[in-house]
Amino acid sequence: MLLLKVENLNVYYGAIHALKGISLEVNEGEIVTLIGANGAGKSTTLKTISGLLRPQSGTITYQGQNVNGLPAQAIVKMGISQVPEGRRIFPNLTVRENLELGAYLRRDREGINKSMQEVFRRFPRLKERQKQMAGTLSGGEQQMLAIGRALMSRPKLMLLDEPSMGLAPILVQEIFNIIREINEQGTTILLVEQNANMALSVAHRGYVLETGRITLAGSAADLANSEAVKKAYLGG
Amino acid sequence: MAVFLQQIINGLSLGSIYALIALGYTMVYGIIQLINFAHGDILMVGAYIAFFGVVYLKLNIWLAFIISMIGSAILGVLIERVAYKPLRNAGRLAPLITAIGVSLFLENGGLMVLGTEIRSYPAGLITSAQLPLAIFGIKLTATTLQLLILAITIAMMIILQYIVHYTWAGKAMRAVSYDPDAARLMGINVDNTISVTFALGSAFAAVAGILLGLYYNTIHPLMGIMPGLKAFVAAVIGGIGLIPGAMVGGFALGIFETMVSGYWSSKLRDPIVFLLLILILLVKPSGLLGKNNTEKV
Ligand SMILES: Nc1ncnc2c1ncn2[C@@H]1O[C@H](COP(=O)(O)OP(=O)(O)OP(=O)(O)O)[C@@H](O)[C@H]1O
Ligand SMILES: [Mg+2]
Numbered sequence: 137m138l139l140l141k142v143e144n145l146n147v148y149y150g151a152i153h154a155l156k157g158i159s160l161e162v163n164e165g166e167i168v169t170l171i172g173a174n175g176a177g178k179s180t181t182l183k184t185i186s187g188l189l190r191p192q193s194g195t196i197t198y199q200g201q202n203v204n205g206l207p208a209q210a211i212v213k214m215g216i217s218q219v220p221e222g223r224r225i226f227p228n229l230t231v232r233e234n235l236e237l238g239a240y241l242r243r244d245r246e247g248i249n250k251s252m253q254e255v256f257r258r259f260p261r262l263k264e265r266q267k268q269m270a271g272t273l274s275g276g277e278q279q280m281l282a283i284g285r286a287l288m289s290r291p292k293l294m295l296l297d298e299p300s301m302g303l304a305p306i307l308v309q310e311i312f313n314i315i316r317e318i319n320e321q322g323t324t325i326l327l328v329e330q331n332a333n334m335a336l337s338v339a340h341r342g343y344v345l346e347t348g349r350i351t352l353a354g355s356a357a358d359l360a361n362s363e364a365v366k367k368a369y370l371g372g
Numbered sequence: 373m374a375v376f377l378q379q380i381i382n383g384l385s386l387g388s389i390y391a392l393i394a395l396g397y398t399m400v401y402g403i404i405q406l407i408n409f410a411h412g413d414i415l416m417v418g419a420y421i422a423f424f425g426v427v428y429l430k431l432n433i434w435l436a437f438i439i440s441m442i443g444s445a446i447l448g449v450l451i452e453r454v455a456y457k458p459l460r461n462a463g464r465l466a467p468l469i470t471a472i473g474v475s476l477f478l479e480n481g482g483l484m485v486l487g488t489e490i491r492s493y494p495a496g497l498i499t500s501a502q503l504p505l506a507i508f509g510i511k512l513t514a515t516t517l518q519l520l521i522l523a524i525t526i527a528m529m530i531i532l533q534y535i536v537h538y539t540w541a542g543k544a545m546r547a548v549s550y551d552p553d554a555a556r557l558m559g560i561n562v563d564n565t566i567s568v569t570f571a572l573g574s575a576f577a578a579v580a581g582i583l584l585g586l587y588y589n590t591i592h593p594l595m596g597i598m599p600g601l602k603a604f605v606a607a608v609i610g611g612i613g614l615i616p617g618a619m620v621g622g623f624a625l626g627i628f629e630t631m632v633s634g635y636w637s638s639k640l641r642d643p644i645v646f647l648l649l650i651l652i653l654l655v656k657p658s659g660l661l662g663k664n665n666t667e668k669v
Contacts, residue, residue, distance in 0.1 A: 186556075186557060187556075188553055188556060188557070207556075207561075208556035208557060208559070209556065209559040209560065209561050212557070212558070212559035213559060217557070218557050220553075220554060220557060224551055224553070224554035224557075225554075226546065226547050226550050226551065226554065227550070228546065228550055229543070229546055229547065229550075233543055233546075236543065237543055237544075237547055237555075237558045237560070238558060240540065240543075240544065240558045240559045240560055241559040285558075289558075289559065
């Protein structure tokens, strides 16, 4: 079933035309990846879906409803949460407070506690460090916190922006395993990556974004085998 | 020694008032990086709301405090929505100039509506008495008003710490002050959070305005200018944007000022305070408690 549909999206930063009419679809239960080089417009796409940027034209439909131009808090409320590029945790708040903020729009104290315990089960290291300032965590732990924080709103659709950035290979593997797990437990995922290899290994389908345009789309396996992708992104 | 301790007692009352004002400066700076130069004038409006409440509506002083806090909070939010919000993406200079404009508007509006007359709160509003104190056998005095100012300030600080650390609004304030876009991704309404910050800061200014009126026994439309500037200096001394910094800076400045007047000359007091501001900005712009601007609210 179609969960998210982006059609002909155009986004500008002043005079810079960052997204030039992109369209993509995400079905319920899928992991869809959006790969592309630096500056292709990947983060811009996620920011626009999350309501941080307003598109010049085009439509974003979520669960059959037009969500264009809705403020970010409305988007979160509808079940879309984002793990932003560079993690963007709140370093001056404790680990626990960061997680609580992920549940900002929820007011069911018990439910929030339950979600917190689930996050702690998934990331035991966050539990040990819950009273610590988030800024003192290691890079990998911060990425786990950012993912945990996004889970606290109980999203139907999770947007991840380069979760592997700056992490050691072993941690990258761990993060991708976690992403697969989260998906298997029912959360649909739109994954932005430069690490095409890894992204295509967990995703069902993918899109290739080049300077604001989608240039290729298909199943993850097809993309991984395509000559164009191999050349540009897989070092072959 | 007795003189020294006595100056500290006197300095604590003045410092309390500075701290209450400095908190508003620092909270607003922490969240939108604006030095709200109209903050001192909100204090004046707060002092007048209480004055009219007490004199014409015959409210008791505590009710007057509450009404003044509410009125000033509304004024603060209104100023933010009308004057600063439209300039949210206009860089830092335009809102700063606007803040000076709002300040001049409130001062001159105040002079126009209220006149140049100096008023004072009715006598006997709070019982005033000299209380003898003895510290290590040294005889000192404090007035009930001085103790009241200190007690109210400490209570307000505890309330603020509670709000900032244990309520949703407080957590939202800290998140927005650190990273507004990340806060939006949590579902936090940034505009509302900024309004809450102005409301809190302005309510604190109202309390400071009333205490100032009681302390100096005068209120007038320009009463907010000097304490406003001094509290700004206090906020910078402690580290602008840092709540504990505003508290420490306020008390430190109050005590420092009374020491200068007591041991030296009250004529030198103001020049020395502003000299201190210049020195701090030159030597440690992040303030006493600041560490390279990592943490804000
Ligand atoms: N705030 C901004 N102001 C102006 N231009 C911007 C802004 N943010 C992004 N851009 C431009 O928009 C284009 C797309 O940027 P975007 O951040 O979406 O790329 P990306 O695919 O996420 O790249 P990366 O892999 O480096 O994160 C780039 O050319 C970038 O320079
Ligand atoms: Mg990016």
